[in-house]
Amino acid sequence: MCIAVPAEVVEIKEGNVGVVDYGDLKQEVRLDLVDVKVGEFVLVHVGFAIQKLSREEGLETREIFRQVYAAMQESE
Amino acid sequence: MALGKEISEKLREAVDRDLSFMHICGTHEAAISRAGLRSVLPPGLKIVMGPGCPVCITPQGEIDAALDLVERGCIVATYGDLLRVPGSRGSLESSGGDVRVVQGVHKAVEIARSTNKEVAFISVGFETTAPTVAATLLTRPPENFSILSCHRLVPPAMKWLLEQGEAKLHGFLLPGHVCTVVGYQDYEQFPVPQVVAGFEPEDILLGLLMLVEQVKSGEAKVENAYPRAVTREGNVRARQLMYEVFAPVDAEWRGFPVIPRSGLQLKSGFEEYDAQKKFDIPIRHVEKHSACICDRVLRGIAEPTDCRLFGKVCNPRTPVGPCMVSHEGACRIWHMFRVRQK
Ligand code: SF4
Numbered sequence: 001m002c003i004a005v006p007a008e009v010v011e012i013k014e015g016n017v018g019v020v021d022y023g024d025l026k027q028e029v030r031l032d033l034v035d036v037k038v039g040e041f042v043l044v045h046v047g048f049a050i051q052k053l054s055r056e057e058g059l060e061t062r063e064i065f066r067q068v069y070a071a072m073q074e075s076e
Numbered sequence: 077m078a079l080g081k082e083i084s085e086k087l088r089e090a091v092d093r094d095l096s097f098m099h100i101c102g103t104h105e106a107a108i109s110r111a112g113l114r115s116v117l118p119p120g121l122k123i124v125m126g127p128g129c130p131v132c133i134t135p136q137g138e139i140d141a142a143l144d145l146v147e148r149g150c151i152v153a154t155y156g157d158l159l160r161v162p163g164s165r166g167s168l169e170s171s172g173g174d175v176r177v178v179q180g181v182h183k184a185v186e187i188a189r190s191t192n193k194e195v196a197f198i199s200v201g202f203e204t205t206a207p208t209v210a211a212t213l214l215t216r217p218p219e220n221f222s223i224l225s226c227h228r229l230v231p232p233a234m235k236w237l238l239e240q241g242e243a244k245l246h247g248f249l250l251p252g253h254v255c256t257v258v259g260y261q262d263y264e265q266f267p268v269p270q271v272v273a274g275f276e277p278e279d280i281l282l283g284l285l286m287l288v289e290q291v292k293s294g295e296a297k298v299e300n301a302y303p304r305a306v307t308r309e310g311n312v313r314a315r316q317l318m319y320e321v322f323a324p325v326d327a328e329w330r331g332f333p334v335i336p337r338s339g340l341q342l343k344s345g346f347e348e349y350d351a352q353k354k355f356d357i358p359i360r361h362v363e364k365h366s367a368c369i370c371d372r373v374l375r376g377i378a379e380p381t382d383c384r385l386f387g388k389v390c391n392p393r394t395p396v397g398p399c400m401v402s403h404e405g406a407c408r409i410w411h412m413f414r415v416r417q418k
Contacts, residue, residue, distance in 0.1 A: 003103060004204065004253040030182055032211035033314045043256055047180030048208040051256045051311045
């Protein structure tokens with residue numbers, strides 16, 4: 001549950017909600033903890049954007065995180 | 077990983093004594109195990125996982141309290157990793173109650189909005205997670221919603237480990253993404269080498285090299301090997317929200333005694349959301365009676381394979397201890413990568 005994944009903000013909706021793109025999947029997340037604009041990268045944890053990331057950092061780490069987590073989630 | 081090779085060569089040259097470093101992050105453990113980094117480290121250099129899995133360090137008494145909430149007829153919402161952690165009488169999964177897996181606290185509030193029943197959220201997690209709960213409580217969820225606060229703060233546990241000394245640690249590899257949120261100023265109090273590291277194999281090797289160099293030059297400071305994402309202050313708003321809603325409190329960790337000011341309790345003004353008060357649920361200390369050595373694994377003095385149940389009686393299908401249940405648990409991670417290597 002503690003995992004945190006970089007994603008790009010692609011839409012901002014009413015009520016502190018945004019849509020982010022993980023590269024292969026889009027998801028709604030809460031934006032209560034950060035000020036972001038469309039096109040910026042954030043770190044997402046338990047359905048919340050918890051920090052802003054630079055674009056390079058976001059793109060660079062998205063892949064490694066995806067690989068590590070895919071392996072972690074691979075079930076028994 | 078050409079860069080990685082270069083760094084591991086440098087490491088090999090640099091390590092001239094036995095050195096033991098601890099990391100405190102399930103993602104670091106997965107990255108290390110996945111890349112097989114332990115096998116390329118020079119002899120004498122050891123990296124152990126400490127109490128970096130929030131589900132694993134939640135003591136049995138708090139799992140029992142969650143089961144009490146089920147018995148009181150609450151809808152219990154929590155993260156999937158917690159479902160199968162054994163309490164004194166079964167787990168949330170086997171409780172037969174209305175237990176729901178949610179992505180985060182905001183989804184538990186949505187459940188509360190759609191029902192008249194009481195909804196209790198079992199709120200585990202470190203400094204990365206607690207701000208999400210704080211932000212949600214500040215939006216004033218409906219009155220049939222409450223949380224069982226099982227939050228923990230990592231620095232007090234590090235302090236305990238250092239003072240206690242049994243793991244003979246020479247320093248810490250700090251978790252990159254936790255530090256993006258909390259910054260690293262809280263870690264500057266510790267008189268040991270510490271390096272904030274990222275999650276690529278190269279990032280981790282670089283972090284280790286910087287730790288070794290600090291030890292050799294007799295330094296003890298916090299260095300940042302992950303400056304792309306981490307700043308000293310972290311996410312200031314997240315920290316502020318967290319302390320608007322929560323206050324530090326002494327708390328027990330699985331495998332540890334009560335650690336001063338290492339837990340988070342709801343402040344006055346938010347007590348109506350405190351499931352423990354609302355339902356008058358005591359948190360008991362439970363003595364362990366099993367061969368599971370999670371407690372020692374979490375303190376960094378044993379490895380999963382030191383456990384005689386590892387991979388036999390205890391496996392991801394029939395986990396005996398929380399370190400095999402959670403995706404961030406050391407036993408679970410070791411088991412998975414061993415199976416894949418075969
Ligand atoms: S292998 Fe299972 S029983 Fe042994 S320490 Fe890990 S979780 Fe506990």
